Amino acid sequence: MQSNHMETNWAEENLQTIRTLMERSALYRRALAPIMLFAGSLGSITAAAGLVFHLDSGRAFTGLWFGAAIVVVAGAFLIARRQALKDNEPFWSPPTRRVAQALLPPLTAGMSVVLIFTLAGFEGGFVRVLAFLWAIFYGCALHAAGFFMTRGMKVFGWIYIGIACGALLFLAFTNTDLVLSAHWLMGFFFGVLHLAYGAYLYLTEKGKNAA
């Protein structure tokens, strides 16, 4: 009887260990391609709106892109939730929690820094610097989340960081005056790059399924 009880405890402990390891190692895989395509489409539309309506002042620029960010986050939430319901899985799973925890600090820092500079009244060419700052913090967020997601996410994060830092260094050391509107930069970072990554994810996933 006692031996049976000890074996049951042993079984229970081992199952708990397996479950813990399983939950810790699970990567976030849900709905990445649709989320990237959605974010890219909205980024492109927002950039176009900024250019067409000449929303070039610091406050108008920040207000427009903050609004777009809120819509993208809400949309991403809905897309992920829809897929979770479709697959009969809990939405707020351990991998989802870890990705959210990884994304929050750099995204919060990025939003705060841009907000502070905007409220401090920085205008003109500095608005373009805000676009690069946003891209750098976003790249850091993607890289952090990449530890709990598919491999490509870390590389994607480095692409943002590399391009934005490289561009800033180039402008600083060559004293070049960037005439491009900040909306073009945001359209590239948050429109084109998202669309490209979303298309890559969609095509590679399709290829895997076909195989």
Place this chain on the structure above:
Amino acid sequence: MSMLAAAPELSFTELRDALAMTDGNLTTHIRALQQEGYVAVAKSFQNRRPLTTCSLTAAGRKAFAEYINLLEQIVRQTKK
């Protein structure tokens, strides 16, 4: 399956050494799991040497989680 559930992916040699199986024996098991759609096998190169890695698919992860749930239920019933 337990080993693959605890890691994003594992190489063929890691699995073979940890499970103390022969190449042929492990290949048979992996093939069976692959046919059921539970395991994905990727072949690549590392330092110019072929590298085979295995990982659980979403279906495999789900099936294994259900298996663990069932075992836990059995253990709970036994304790009662």
